[in-house]
Amino acid sequence: MHALSVRQLVKIYANGVQALAGIDLDVPRGDFCALLGPNGAGKTSLIGIVTSLVRKTSGTVRVFGHDLDHELNAVKSAIGVVPQEINLNLWDKVSNIVVNQAGFYGVPPARARRRAETCLRQLQLWDRRHDSARTLSGGMKRRLMIARALMHEPELLILDEPTAGVDIEIRRSMWDFLRAINAAGTTIILTTHYLEEAENLCRHVAIIDHGRVIVDDRMAAVLTRLQQEHFLLTLREPLAILPPLPGFEARLVSDHEVEVAVPRSRQINELFAGLSAAGLQVASLRNKTNRLEELFVTLTERKDKLPASRPGETRP
Numbered sequence: 565m566h567a568l569s570v571r572q573l574v575k576i577y578a579n580g581v582q583a584l585a586g587i588d589l590d591v592p593r594g595d596f597c598a599l600l601g602p603n604g605a606g607k608t609s610l611i612g613i614v615t616s617l618v619r620k621t622s623g624t625v626r627v628f629g630h631d632l633d634h635e636l637n638a639v640k641s642a643i644g645v646v647p648q649e650i651n652l653n654l655w656d657k658v659s660n661i662v663v664n665q666a667g668f669y670g671v672p673p674a675r676a677r678r679r680a681e682t683c684l685r686q687l688q689l690w691d692r693r694h695d696s697a698r699t700l701s702g703g704m705k706r707r708l709m710i711a712r713a714l715m716h717e718p719e720l721l722i723l724d725e726p727t728a729g730v731d732i733e734i735r736r737s738m739w740d741f742l743r744a745i746n747a748a749g750t751t752i753i754l755t756t757h758y759l760e761e762a763e764n765l766c767r768h769v770a771i772i773d774h775g776r777v778i779v780d781d782r783m784a785a786v787l788t789r790l791q792q793e794h795f796l797l798t799l800r801e802p803l804a805i806l807p808p809l810p811g812f813e814a815r816l817v818s819d820h821e822v823e824v825a826v827p828r829s830r831q832i833n834e835l836f837a838g839l840s841a842a843g844l845q846v847a848s849l850r851n852k853t854n855r856l857e858e859l860f861v862t863l864t865e866r867k868d869k870l871p872a873s874r875p876g877e878t879r880p
Contacts, residue, residue, distance in 0.1 A: 565629050567593045567720050567751035568614065573623035575609045575775075583609035585775035586623065591753060591768065593628070593719075596746045598762035598783070599755045601772035607755050610772070611722060615645050628719060641669060644718035646709045648725040648755075654698035658689060661697060662712050669716035676715065683711040686741060703734035710738070720751045727758060739765060763787075793851065795835075797822045800845040807842040809835070 568591040575584040583606045591597045601607045612618030614625055616636060625632040627639045652661060659680055666676035684690040687707040692700060697708060706726055713721060723742075727735045735758075742765060746752050756762055762769065762783075769786050771779035779786055802819040812835060813825040822844075826835055839846060 565593060566590045566626070567595065567628060568753070569624075569626040570610070570614075571624045573610070573613065573625065574621045575606075575613060575618065576621045583775055584613075584620075584623075587772070587775070587777045589770055589777055589780060591751065591770075594746070594749060594751055595768050596742075596752045596766045597754065597768040597770060598766035599753055599770050599772070600759070600762060605772045606775040607772055608724075609775075611645075611724060611753075611755070615643060615722065616640060641716065642719045644713035644716065644721045646706075646713045646721070646723045646726050648728065650702075650705050650709065652697045652705060652708060652712075654696070656697060657693070658684070658695055658697055658700070658708060659693040661708065662715050665712045666715040671716055679715055679717070680711075683714050687711050688737070703730045706730055707734075707738065710741075714745070718750070720753070721745070723752065723754045723756075725756055726754070727756065727761065735761070793826050795824050795826060795849055795851060797824060797839075797846050798848040800847045803844070807844070809838045809842060812838060 568589070570587060570589040572586045572588065573584050574582070574586050576582045585606075587606070587610070589610075599607055599610070609618055613620045614627070614632070616632065616639065620632075625639075627642050630638040630642065632639050656664075662680045662683060663673070663676045666679060667673070671679065680693075681690065684693055687710060689704060689707055689711060692704065697705065700708065706728075710723075710726065727738060730738070739761070742752060742754075754762065754766060767783055769779060769781065769783050770777055796817070799820050799822065803816065803822075804819065806814060806816040806822060809824065811827075811830060815823050817823050824835060826832060836846070
């Protein structure tokens, strides 16, 4: 049974804009899935429909086998949502926010208080439980929203840009927490514009563009589509003119930096052999962008986008 199964989902708004054009998507139980796409691609409409905040035009949605149209309460109980916008009652105490959330799902008060302590401790907010939410930093507010979403112990957690505006240290601590709850069995769907985050966390990736799923596959399989990687080389000595590097596209970024595109068909040691033959000494090398970012840009800019592959199917 899939955590989420969507079939031929269509959303057309009253102004005639078609946000979703008949998409199919399966997220396996226990998966950690990245839901990606440029602004306006349809991600927010999809999440809105799955969480019953947006009415679909047609199609079916099932959450752990429960049909959205006929078993709405079961669907709601199975899902925890962390929205992109901070929507806390900023004048309420941290502990009240999470305990009250549990009450909406029928969790008894004593159990809710125990659950609140567990969630707040896990997210390093227990020491702030008596404080007003307005006194928290931006990163703490994000963590509080995650704690709130987990209060009824949902099987599926949907995170919409959960680390937006959060500094790198807090972001990485949130990554560790999300990995831990996923390992414990919670299915997670993550939308993010930090593609490094998606590549590091997720095992499955779905990319939506213009209301259609253009990629749906395992992360490892998707990354094999990348035809080349871009590296930034820092040279030991300044350079005025870049000599030819046969087999590689290269350009001089500054007198000490060279950007090189390395095709999948070539090995990195071949690049270093070419650099050595050209008399260039390299002080350091790093990826210019992460692999998923390069692929994402390539796919969403293409006019002849590939149809979505299914899990286990790798397209060139």
